[in-house]
Amino acid sequence: MMAMPLGPLMSILFSIAFMAMLAKTSPTLALLATALSAILALIIISYTGRYLPRWIMDVLDRLTNKASLEASYGARSRKLVTIDAGLLASRLKSRVIGQNAAIDSIAVQLRRRLAAQRSDKPVAVFCLAGPPGVGKTHLAKVLADELYGDKGHLHFFDMSQFGQSHAAASLFGQARGYVGSTSYGSLTAALRDTPNCIVLLDEFEKAHPDVHKRFLTAWNDGFVTETSDGARVSTTEAIFIMTTNAASRRIGEIAKEHESDPVEADRLIKRALSDAQFAPEVLSRIDTVFAFKPLSGLDIARVVALETESLCKQYALLIEDGGIDPAILLRAIEAMQKQSDGGVRDIARAIERQVTDGLLEARENGARSIRLFAEGQNVRVEIASFLATAERSAEVG
Numbered sequence: 001m002m003a004m005p006l007g008p009l010m011s012i013l014f015s016i017a018f019m020a021m022l023a024k025t026s027p028t029l030a031l032l033a034t035a036l037s038a039i040l041a042l043i044i045i046s047y048t049g050r051y052l053p054r055w056i057m058d059v060l061d062r063l064t065n066k067a068s069l070e071a072s073y074g075a076r077s078r079k080l081v082t083i084d085a086g087l088l089a090s091r092l093k094s095r096v097i098g099q100n101a102a103i104d105s106i107a108v109q110l111r112r113r114l115a116a117q118r119s120d121k122p123v124a125v126f127c128l129a130g131p132p133g134v135g136k137t138h139l140a141k142v143l144a145d146e147l148y149g150d151k152g153h154l155h156f157f158d159m160s161q162f163g164q165s166h167a168a169a170s171l172f173g174q175a176r177g178y179v180g181s182t183s184y185g186s187l188t189a190a191l192r193d194t195p196n197c198i199v200l201l202d203e204f205e206k207a208h209p210d211v212h213k214r215f216l217t218a219w220n221d222g223f224v225t226e227t228s229d230g231a232r233v234s235t236t237e238a239i240f241i242m243t244t245n246a247a248s249r250r251i252g253e254i255a256k257e258h259e260s261d262p263v264e265a266d267r268l269i270k271r272a273l274s275d276a277q278f279a280p281e282v283l284s285r286i287d288t289v290f291a292f293k294p295l296s297g298l299d300i301a302r303v304v305a306l307e308t309e310s311l312c313k314q315y316a317l318l319i320e321d322g323g324i325d326p327a328i329l330l331r332a333i334e335a336m337q338k339q340s341d342g343g344v345r346d347i348a349r350a351i352e353r354q355v356t357d358g359l360l361e362a363r364e365n366g367a368r369s370i371r372l373f374a375e376g377q378n379v380r381v382e383i384a385s386f387l388a389t390a391e392r393s394a395e396v397g
């Protein structure tokens, strides 16, 4: 039962009294007033759409929960205004291991830049530099996830695909008249569709210098121009993050030596990048370069453990608490110290090769969780618990 609010009730009573008085003095006028209010009521009712025939109703009213959809859609296009730097940093640190100095600094800078949003520049232009396989690309992805909570807000570009000078066309569109020039460039289209986003320019040094220069207006003027139709697409809500392995050894050392002095580190790193063929106008437009350190000691074990966990998740398997044999992780640390480059990626891949068959088998036997044991140079998968029968038949069905 819906209780009628007092306001409308009073106004209805008042109108009835008014009509009765009017009917006594002038019946025609009363008739006219009644007809008029009937028409008005009809208009109001049909406006809310609730009593319309199915075919006039909004599809969304009919087929979904429109209010909830509208709310989520609103959240999607929400602008980031302020963030809690401390909270963001601690969330990032739980997913990106051993890069605390870079993460703290990124969080603080982002907070400042979001608060002081400039109307003619992107929110930020950051560069993550350091050796391969230490979490640069990973951090950019995790950051997008933490800020926007949605994969759609990350625009990923593998810059090694733009090694030729004419490659910019596929990012910024192609002049009219070219074959296939009807479609937008991938960068301009992405920014047009989701302007509040992270644009990840992965391994930036591998793109052609001409491609690098095309980014300057995006960073200096706050827009990019789509070549095919000359449309301006704003970049003022975007966070540009480029990653680079250039001069990684030197940058790794600078990061270690100048951990407590980020300003000096930034200056030295920019010089190292300039020696590695980064154009001065590009470097001068980068707000900050964050140096990533080579992973060491137990941090290697942490990353390998996380990687192993996410591998198991791909097979819908959990690792039981304490379920990874320390010997496996110790071996990973030793392997990392022996190899010079390649980072954790190679090690995670080696473990993947060793456990894939075991994981598949465990899955087929209805395992819910598993343990991993080192056995000589191999890894053995042992089932720790099984799925309940109902879950199993759901899996099979």
Ligand SMILES: Nc1ncnc2c1ncn2[C@@H]1O[C@H](COP(=O)(O)OP(=O)(O)O)[C@@H](O)[C@H]1O
Pocket (backbone or CB within 6 Å): 095, 096, 097, 098, 099, 131, 132, 133, 134, 135, 136, 137, 138, 139, 243, 295, 303, 306, 307, 344, 345
């Ligand atoms: N510091 C780290 N913390 C957590 N995972 C990491 C870290 N470094 C590397 N990884 C894992 O290794 C993979 C490769 O790292 P990536 O970020 O691509 O390296 P790069 O520094 O070369 O960009 C990532 O997908 C991630 O799962």
Ligand SMILES: [Mg+2]
Pocket (backbone or CB within 6 Å): 133, 136, 137, 138, 202, 203, 243
């Ligand atoms: Mg990378």
